[in-house]
Amino acid sequence: MFENLSERLERSFKILKGEGKITEINVAETLKDVRRALLDADVNYKVAKSFTDSVKQKAMGMNVLTAVKPSQLMVKIVHDELAELMGGKAVELTLENRPAIVLMSGLQGSGKTTFSGKLANMLKNKQHKNPLLVACDVYRPAAIQQLHVVGESVGVPVYSEPDNKNVVEIANNAIREAKAKNYNVVIIDTAGRLAVDEEMMNEIATLKEAVNPDETLFVVDAMTGQDAVNTAKEFNDRLDFDGVVLTKLDGDTRGGAALSIRTVVTKPIKFVGTGEKMEAIDVFHPDRMADRILGMGDIVSLVERAQEQFDEKQAKELEKKIRKNKFDFNDFMSQIQQIKKMGNIKDLAAMIPGVGKAIKDVDIDDNAFKGVEAIIQSMTPKERANPDIINQSRRQRIAKGSGSKIEDVNRLLKQFEQTRKVMKMMTGGNSSKMMQMANAMRHMKGGMPKM
Template sequence: MFEDLSSKLDKAFQSLKGEARITEVNIAETVREIRRALLDADVNYEVARQFTNDVKEQVLGSDVLTSVNPGQQFTKIVHDNLVETFGGEKADIAQAQTPPTVILIAGLQGSGKTTFTGKLARHLKQEHKRNPLLAAADVYRPAAVDQLKTLASSIDVPVYSIEQKDAVRVAKEAVSMAKSLALDTVIIDTAGRLHVDEEMMNEVAEIKEAVNPHEILFVVDSMTGQDAVNTAKEFNERIDYDGVVLTKLDGDTRGGAALSIKTVVNKPIKFVSTGEKLDALSPFYPDRMAQRILGMGDVVSFVEKAQKEFDEKEAEKLQKKIKSDKFDLNDFLEQIQKIKKMGDFGDLVNMIPGASKALDTADIDDDAFKPIEAIILSMTPEERQNPELLNGSRRRRIAKGSGTTVREINQLMKQFDQMKKMMKTMSKMSKAGRALQGLKNLPIGR
């Protein structure tokens, strides 16, 4: 998402490079290009107009600092306005003073409500140590209850459901069950329709009145663009929800809904979802999203993802193996699998400042690691531990077992050897650097 908008904004900023100062003349074309880029991204017209007017007013009214060139200052002002358009600060979901916290999920059919319910349960359980109960109040869609139960079983979370098609009763009884089992959170998955209709709205309103939820989240398919914004507005007028969840941000979406929804509905985006997997959910940070749109990366999110997969003790063990030249293909495979757990590879690249410009993320294949994994997994434990054993006949056997070629295996082993040498060199340089730092601190010549 936002790749096209990012490239168009970057192109708009080019006109200010080399300028000694900001003037009405050199800013006019840049602002026009930004407005065009926003409209192309399916941003609401009024939002795009207000955004560019605010940027122009702030740029022309600012004093250019001597240490900052006009292009940099302009980018900073655009960044700050993007953050504000996205909502300013990260918005958390409510938590009841007396458990259980009741969270009501609403939205149209096909927006991803049920999947999000499972994702939210996993997020609250893993990140906030909460004990959720899911309420299957989507009693109309075929297999909706079964889908919720399947998702819940994969994360070891209980589900409350009944045979009768009574969504209000499901919600009320789920809250009572949570209290009796001392569970601190109830997440209610409600029914959707293909369009906003009176029956659906009345049912959601009845559930709201019956359980008095602490948080109502509206789930919207970001691929529907301005339709998503219009639907969000209609829902808000009826049930006055607390926040928005944008799903399918990994799809072919231009990002207009994300940029328009806060201004049009005046409700914060609280979560974004980027895939079907239950770990593909992130709290929404306006500042981080603005940085990514402007090609500044999102190092904080990248580090947070890495910290979940790599701990300090494992890093120390790995460093010792590298130093003693014992880093083998088992270790290599383990590192690949950890990187895969961090999420979509193209998404990770976009978090690294400048990487999205240097690499075309559209050409990054998320399955690129599969042949490498297949090759290593086709080796015997002894071969993984001692790659030097891989003679011609062994390589032919591995190629046959992994569905690859001997040439691919030769290429992998060459890259593995180069990587080992590089890692060892870096380890030595790090040690030498610490030694030099120590020498600098010695009281010589004092």
């Protein structure tokens, strides 16, 4: 995400490199380029101008320390202003009622149904809530069935009345069901609608008034750029929603919606969708997003994702095995599965400072571990538990069984041994689950068998 904007901003800051101090002339030249970069990223013109004016005012008003280079100072100012532009800090959901009610709104095709499932999954697994999904899209063919499929995939029940077209009745009946069965969050998926469709806008306004939701979220496809901002404003004028959800942010190279929407509608971005998997949902942190836009990575989010997947008890058991040099391919496969659950591999790698730019043109998809998994699965249980017994004849059989070359098997075994040594060295002190995972990824990256 934001690759083009990141590159353009980096080029803009180079104007100040080598300069001894900040002057009105070199600041003006730099910010002219920054403004162009923002406009090319589909940022609202007024937002872009206001942003660069604010940066200029702060840059010219600062006493630059001799230890700080002008370009470094400009990066710091732009970073802080970007974070402020996107809201300053993360804003959590307010779920106070029992049951708490979350109402989804947005255009057709914006990803409301999928996001409803992602939100239910997050509330269930991270906040230990007991959510109920409600199918109130009574117009789109197969919409109810789609929500049932989504609900089943995340283990969350779905309330629906296929023969009823009255969304207020359906929602109220669902809330009664939630109270009776102790569901503490009700997530209402609604039909996509245009802001100019008076009848449909009246319907969702009536539905909001009837259920009095704790949160009304506007779900919008980030790839629609400035159109997303305009649509958000129109919906907000009618619904006065509480927050924005940007879906498909992983496919957006411009990012104008994320940078403009907070200023235009004065409502926070609460979540972003970062992929197709049900786990691909992030709370929106403006400061972390500013880090990523400026190529600084996002280590905090990476560590948080790792902590969500790595069980403390399992980690201690794994550490014992590593200390005794008993780390085997079963453990290795388990680590791979946990890494895959964290999200898109390329997106994860881009969270490491400096890596995002390096892998910009490298194709790393969710099948990055496919060749490795095929080789491990071709081993016998005895071989997976005792990697040292894998001799040349066993390697040939494993290569044939996995549809790979003998060189691929040899490379994996070498990488496995390197990983095992690194992890054993780390357990000599205060070992870190995150570092174990990072080192395992580092040793596999770039040298994984190509199938």
